[in-house]
Amino acid sequence: MQTQLLGIPIDRRSRRRGLVVVLYASYAMLVACFALAARSGVGLVFAAGLLPSGLALMSAFWALSQLALPYATEGAGRKEQLVDERQLQVRDRAFYRAYQILSSVFGLWVVYEGIARTNERQWFWVPQTFDEYQAIVWGYLLVSMTLPSALIAWTEPDLVDSDDTQANELRLAR
Amino acid sequence: MTQNVAAKLHNRLSVLRAERRLTRQDLAVALAINYQTVGYLERGEFNPSLDLAMRISEFFGLPIEAIFSRTPLSPLSEQLYSSSARTKEK
Numbered sequence: 001m002q003t004q005l006l007g008i009p010i011d012r013r014s015r016r017r018g019l020v021v022v023l024y025a026s027y028a029m030l031v032a033c034f035a036l037a038a039r040s041g042v043g044l045v046f047a048a049g050l051l052p053s054g055l056a057l058m059s060a061f062w063a064l065s066q067l068a069l070p071y072a073t074e075g076a077g078r079k080e081q082l083v084d085e086r087q088l089q090v091r092d093r094a095f096y097r098a099y100q101i102l103s104s105v106f107g108l109w110v111v112y113e114g115i116a117r118t119n120e121r122q123w124f125w126v127p128q129t130f131d132e133y134q135a136i137v138w139g140y141l142l143v144s145m146t147l148p149s150a151l152i153a154w155t156e157p158d159l160v161d162s163d164d165t166q167a168n169e170l171r172l173a174r
Numbered sequence: 175m176t177q178n179v180a181a182k183l184h185n186r187l188s189v190l191r192a193e194r195r196l197t198r199q200d201l202a203v204a205l206a207i208n209y210q211t212v213g214y215l216e217r218g219e220f221n222p223s224l225d226l227a228m229r230i231s232e233f234f235g236l237p238i239e240a241i242f243s244r245t246p247l248s249p250l251s252e253q254l255y256s257s258s259a260r261t262k263e264k
Binding site: 089 | 210
């Protein structure tokens with residue numbers, strides 16, 4: 001895993017978790033802004049919310065993709081990365097967990113929507129408009145693209161190497 | 175009853191590395207792995223494959239059982255002096 005992004009250290013798990021929160025929170029904010037803009041006009045909402053949340057979303061998406069780059073396999077136009085057997089295990093576990101989560105969420109959604117649509121008293125919320133469906137579909141796409149990286153960023157421990165001091169001493173001793 | 179197949183593997187990697195005055199980065203380069211993985215190996219948080227264990231064994235010029243064990247390893251110095259004392263007694 002990368003320890004720096006544009007000179008910003010991301011070796012601490014708390015920072016990487018912050019990045020994951022920013023990614024999904026900015027998407028939620030973007031959806032809220034679109035909903036608000038649809039009701040009360042685009043101008044002010046765009047300046048106040050749509051632009052910053054869109055930028056935050058794109059930045060967090062890019063940062064998360066960079067963060068997990070060493071876990072990518074060779075090819076796809078990337079430089080050869082050193083991916084050892086532990087990193088491959090971590091990556092495979094993250095993809096497996098992401099698949100489990102996404103398929104479970106999809107299955108639960110199908111069941112929920114089936115119940116909600118047949119419920120005559122309309123106790124449950126279901127998307128009605130095209131915009132609501134768009135928000136759900138794009139959200140699902142975003143999560144499916146980023147979840148493995150987000151899981152790695154969320155679960156990998158601090159990358160601060162306790163050996164660093166000793167390494168410096170050894171270098172000085174040589 | 176199922177057995178815990180991923181039981182912790184004890185090792186002497188940190189001692190061997192320190193003896194040879196190597197950094198984690200040096201060892202990682204020699205073994206063609208990421209330097210963070212060396213840390214995971216030393217702390218016993220990751221069990222190496224047979225291939226990696228053999229590469230480590232070749233690098234240090236020691237048998238695998240001298241580096242890895244399923245039971246906690248005693249200090250090398252203790253083993254060395256107890257074996258030399260036994261030799262003297264003979």
